[in-house]
Each structure stands twice: as structure tokens, then as C-alpha cells.
Amino acid sequence: MTPTVEQIDALQEMINIGVGRAASVLNEMLESHISLQVPYIKIFSPSELTEELEHRLGPIQLSAVRLMFTGSLSGNAQLVFPTDSASKLVSLLTQDELDSLDLDSLKIGTLSEVGNIVINGVMGSISNLLGQHFNYSLPIYIEDTVDHLLTWSEFDPNLxxxxxxxxxxVESMHIQGDIILIFTVSSFDSLIDSLQLQYE
Structure with missing residues (x-):
């Protein structure tokens, strides 16, 4: 099922609401203004997404937090951003200098929490607005380049x-980066049906 322009706009609005809620939580954690904006969403196949991100981000190291979800819709959501931006964010959240970070524990724990906040904010928005219920797994932290990070062999290529x-x-630290939310939805038609019912 191909979504209409109106349905894409509705999806974007739901994600914007969720990201806004996550930004409010992060503002309190950071005690510094953080802004998160979702300018657009696009729909891809797994192979198209890999090509898109390789073109957009290049061969740099990325940090990702992945959260699986099941329920009336199922799939996984990932928060992905450049590793240097991730390190700056961890430094700000923990009040530590970058060179003193224990990247094997502090960075992973902090970024997993940030990922949890952002992804749950977005999924909570979708859940509330569409009346859907989701169950979540524990977040998984991954660090790699795009071509290794997005190993789609574990997913149905038709997703x-x-x-x-x-x-x-983050204004006070001059930190900027891209947060990429990736949702693999195995029941995409159900999502579109729910949108149709919600906005008729």
C-alpha cells in the first residue's frame, strides 16, 4: 500500500510530536537548551536506505541505538548519529571531558538512555494518536560504518x-548533528490503515 501525501504528513506530525517530547526530557537532563526537529520523512526499501545513508553520511563511524518493538505493529527503531557528535553529547550529559570518557561503559550507557528517550517519545506519540499498543526490548548500542551498521540480512527485504x-x-555547546530514526515496519499496511481511520 502506497501512502498518500496526507498520510505522510500525518506520520511526520506524529514523529514531530514525539521528538518534541523527547527534547523536553533532554532539556531537563542537560540543563541546556536542546532542539530536535524532524524536517521530513521518507519511505525506503532496505537496499534503498543503505544507499541513501551512504550517500548522505559517507564512510564515517556512526553510533546507533536500536530498539525492537512488537504489538499491533512490529519492527525496530534506531537512533543513528555521527560518533563525534555522540561523544560531545555524552561529555555534556556526564559533565566529563572527552578524553576522560570510559567509552566502553559510560558512552554506551548514556547514548542508550538518550536513544531510549527519543525512540520512546516517537513510539509513544504513534501509540497515543493511533490507539496502538507496543512492547519494547532493551536498547542495543552499535558503533560502525553505514555499510556494516545496516546489515539487512536479518530483515525481510520486502520490509x-x-x-x-x-x-x-545544543546551543550552549555548539553541538550539531543528525539524528536518523529508522523504523522497519513489518505491518506497514496496518499503520496506513490506522492513519486512514484516524484522519478521515
Missing amino acids: VILLAQARFS
Whole structure:
């Protein structure tokens, strides 16, 4: 099922609401203004997404937090951003200098929590607005390049993927980066049906 322009706009609005809620939580954690905006969403197949991200981000190291979800819709959501931006964010959250970070524990724990906040904010928005219920797994932290990070062999190649690119900025630290939310939705038609019912 191909979504209409109106349905894409509705999806974008739901994601914007969720990201806004996550930004409010992060503002309190950071005690510094953080803005998160989702300018657009796009729909891809797994192979198209890999090509898109390789073109957009290049061969740099990325940090990702993945959260599986099941329920009336199932799939996984990932928060992905450049590793250097991730390190700056961890430094700000923990009040530590970058060179003193224990990247094997502190960074992973902090970024997993940030990923949890952002992804749950978005999924909570979808759940509330569409009346859907989801169950979540524990977040998994991954660090690699795009071509290794997005190993789609574990997914059905026919899956539909929603890519939402958010611009991320922390004014006091001049930190900017891209947050990429990736949703693999095995029941995409159900999502579109729910949108249709909600906005008729």
C-alpha cells in the first residue's frame, strides 16, 4: 500500500510530536537548551536506505541505538548519529571531558538512555494518536560504518522503512548533528490503515 501525501504528513506530525517530547526530557537532563526537529520523512526499501545513508553520511563511524518493538505493529527503531557528535553529547550529559570518557561503559550507557528517550517519545506519540499498543526490548548500542551498521540480512527485504532525519543542536555547546530514526515496519499496511481511520 502506497501512502498518500496526507498520510505522510500525518506520520511526520506524529514523529514531530514525539521528538518534541523527547527534547523536553533532554532539556531537563542537560540543563541546556536542546532542539530536535524532524524536517521530513521518507519511505525506503532496505537496499534503498543503505544507499541513501551512504550517500548522505559517507564512510564515517556512526553510533546507533536500536530498539525492537512488537504489538499491533512490529519492527525496530534506531537512533543513528555521527560518533563525534555522540561523544560531545555524552561529555555534556556526564559533565566529563572527552578524553576522560570510559567509552566502553559510560558512552554506551548514556547514548542508550538518550536513544531510549527519543525512540520512546516517537513510539509513544504513534501509540497515543493511533490507539496502538507496543512492547519494547532493551536498547542495543552499535558503533560502525553505514555499510556494516545496516546489515539487512536479518530483515525481510520486502520490509518498508520510514526514515526520519532530525536536526539536533545544543546551543550552549555548539553541538550539531543528525539524528536518523529508522523504523522497519513489518505491518506497514496496518499503520496506513490506522492513519486512514484516524484522519478521515
